[in-house]
Amino acid sequence: MSGISEQTSLAAVQQRLASKYSWLSPEHIASVVQCVYARFAECRVREFVPLLVERRSCAELATVSA
Secondary structure (H helix, E strand, C coil): CCCCCHHHHHHHHHHHHHHHCCCCCHHHHHHHHHHHHHHCCCCCCCCCHHHHHHHHHHHHHHHHHC
8 A cells, every 4th residue: 555554544444434333333343344354365456455345344334234
């Protein structure tokens, strides 16, 4: 990633999702983000991993809150 580490980006993803899904516990959101992130462990191109993690995590959290 350019300038920002992947872990920093993932922390920002968790913060955005915690704001969006404030009724869910931060621990649950962190767990979902880490689980989704693990799916991308073998990806060679890392540039868009945080974006993809955010989108998939958001979709999973939306099903929990529905």
